[in-house]
Amino acid sequence: MVDHLPGHKGRYILLNRGENFRTIWLHPDDDQTVQIIDQRRLPHEYTVSDLRSYRDGITAIAEMLVRGAPLIGATAAWSLYLAALEARGQRDAAAFIQTAADELAASRPTAVNLRWALDRVMHRLHTAGPDADRVALTRAEAEAICDEDVEISLGIGRHGRALIEEISKRKNGATVNVLTHCNAGSLATINWGTATAPIYLAQQAGIDVHVWVDETRPRNQGSQLTAWELAESGVPHTLIVDNAGGHLMQHGMVDICITGTDRTTRSGDVANKIGTYLKALAAADNNVPFYVALPSTTIDWDISDGVKDIPIEERDSREVSHIWGRSGSELLEVVTVGERTPISNFAFDVTPARLITGLITEHGVCAATEQGLSSLFPEQAKRA
Numbered sequence: 001m002v003d004h005l006p007g008h009k010g011r012y013i014l015l016n017r018g019e020n021f022r023t024i025w026l027h028p029d030d031d032q033t034v035q036i037i038d039q040r041r042l043p044h045e046y047t048v049s050d051l052r053s054y055r056d057g058i059t060a061i062a063e064m065l066v067r068g069a070p071l072i073g074a075t076a077a078w079s080l081y082l083a084a085l086e087a088r089g090q091r092d093a094a095a096f097i098q099t100a101a102d103e104l105a106a107s108r109p110t111a112v113n114l115r116w117a118l119d120r121v122m123h124r125l126h127t128a129g130p131d132a133d134r135v136a137l138t139r140a141e142a143e144a145i146c147d148e149d150v151e152i153s154l155g156i157g158r159h160g161r162a163l164i165e166e167i168s169k170r171k172n173g174a175t176v177n178v179l180t181h182c183n184a185g186s187l188a189t190i191n192w193g194t195a196t197a198p199i200y201l202a203q204q205a206g207i208d209v210h211v212w213v214d215e216t217r218p219r220n221q222g223s224q225l226t227a228w229e230l231a232e233s234g235v236p237h238t239l240i241v242d243n244a245g246g247h248l249m250q251h252g253m254v255d256i257c258i259t260g261t262d263r264t265t266r267s268g269d270v271a272n273k274i275g276t277y278l279k280a281l282a283a284a285d286n287n288v289p290f291y292v293a294l295p296s297t298t299i300d301w302d303i304s305d306g307v308k309d310i311p312i313e314e315r316d317s318r319e320v321s322h323i324w325g326r327s328g329s330e331l332l333e334v335v336t337v338g339e340r341t342p343i344s345n346f347a348f349d350v351t352p353a354r355l356i357t358g359l360i361t362e363h364g365v366c367a368a369t370e371q372g373l374s375s376l377f378p379e380q381a382k383r384a
């Protein structure tokens with residue numbers, strides 16, 4: 001993997017300002033290289049990294065150069081394209097690509113998009129037969145997944161914007177205050193985001209909106225990614241510590257919570273970044289609507305009980321004991337732990353459907369129930 005520090009400070013252009021911005025793309029001059037933004041270095045450095053093998057893709061996902069369920073899925077799909085390039089001329093190319101898929105599947109456990117994207121690309125290869133052009137097929141699937149994700153985000157944006165517009169009208173045009181947790185923004189997807197898509201479209205429609213941005217310890221996807229992309233897009237926002245959300249809701253300073261999701265069960269239980277469940281509890285206690293922006297690619301139709309059946313990733317304790325500094329590569333030790341103070345670092349939690357007001361999907365808004373999801377996605381529900 002090669003890091004490029006652009007000579008000029010890259011300007012992060014959202015789709016609503018730069019028509020074709022993507023968070024993952026094929027190198028414009030070398031179709032055997034996939035490029036991504038190294039999100040670990042944001043907001044201080046805008047660094048483009050090259051992926052030249054499927055193992056580069058595994059590193060990018062596991063070490064969170066890319067993160068966010070939809071982008072993880074897209075990176076996995078593009079990594080299978082790189083595997084197909086590596087497999088050319090090999091005696092058993094199909095076995096090589098299958099090994100790549102298996103290793104990619106193990107890179108992070110919670111976001112179902114990873115498994116969904118890998119299964120989709122591998123199904124395309126399996127049904128194409130032994131003489132198929134694997135490079136062309138994997139590229140076509142990776143490009144389709146990215147194109148579809150942009151449309152999914154826009155669909156979520158349109159349906160979510162209607163919710164924000166409704167609140168704005170109720171407040172006679174006064175500012176609508178949205179609270180979000182982690183980064184379910186354009187940086188977690190191919191563009192527009194999921195939780196941020198309604199915000200961007202509301203801004204474009206001239207609705208007065210403000211965002212409370214949870215910093216989201218320990219990786220600070222809120223302070224380092226969401227705050228940055230909202231600032232780049234000119235969306236008014238305020239950074240808060242994770243534990244402030246309940247206080248704001250108690251004092252009527254939050255009109256709606258919108259978060260993303262990494263995996264949602266067919267009954268509407270939602271796995272999302274650690275701390276989401278606590279926000280939902282505070283929202284329920286203060287009658288604040290709590291919505292989850294839900295791309296259909298994150299629905300796991302095979303499970304119903306999220307608390308019991310969604311695998312929760314535990315990450316390296318150094319994410320808690322250390323913090324990324326300005327250099328982006330320097331880790332600053334914030335606590336001295338050693339053997340005397342063990343650390344546990346659960347990266348996700350599950351919010352039970354009963355605490356969720358509604359799910360904002362690309363096909364519309366529904367209740368966080370099996371009936372709600374089945375009504376919007378009857379074909380997928382039937383196949384489950």
Ligand SMILES: CSC[C@H]1O[C@H](OP(=O)(O)O)[C@H](O)[C@@H]1O
Binds near residue numbers: 070188194259261272
């Ligand atoms: C809609 S995907 C965004 C989702 O992904 C984040 O997790 P991570 O940054 O660890 O990949 C977080 O759960 C966001 O809500």
